[in-house]
Amino acid sequence: MTETEGAKKMIQLTTATKLEKQIAKARTVKPRVHVNCFGSYTVTNKQTGATYTVTCEKRDGKRFASCTCRAGELGRACYHLAAAVAAHLQLAAERQAAH
Ligand SMILES: [Zn+2]
Numbered sequence: 001m002t003e004t005e006g007a008k009k010m011i012q013l014t015t016a017t018k019l020e021k022q023i024a025k026a027r028t029v030k031p032r033v034h035v036n037c038f039g040s041y042t043v044t045n046k047q048t049g050a051t052y053t054v055t056c057e058k059r060d061g062k063r064f065a066s067c068t069c070r071a072g073e074l075g076r077a078c079y080h081l082a083a084a085v086a087a088h089l090q091l092a093a094e095r096q097a098a099h
Contacts, residue, residue: 009075010064013085022082029079033087038095041084054084
């Protein structure tokens with residue numbers, strides 16, 4: 001495991017976040033999302049074998065996410081992030097339902 005260099009750019013997930021396009025891409029590419037722990041996901045592109053780490057966290061009631069790919073480093077939403085966020089939200093809903 002290597003640490004990402006420099007400060008991590010977190011993308012705030014709001015309704016204004018243009019994730020739809022990335023969600024659509026994730027549906028086409030169908031990356032594998034592995035849950036490391038709640039809030040940390042490893043997304044694998046099955047075609048290229050490239051893996052990226054997506055982190056989701058909540059700060060002051062706002063959701064943030066980041067990805068270790070080039071787009072993520074530039075603070076842009078990517079399909080890895082969209083795929084991981086979808087898994088994260090499902091996990092969060094399941095957690096809530098369990099309590
Ligand atoms: Zn990414």
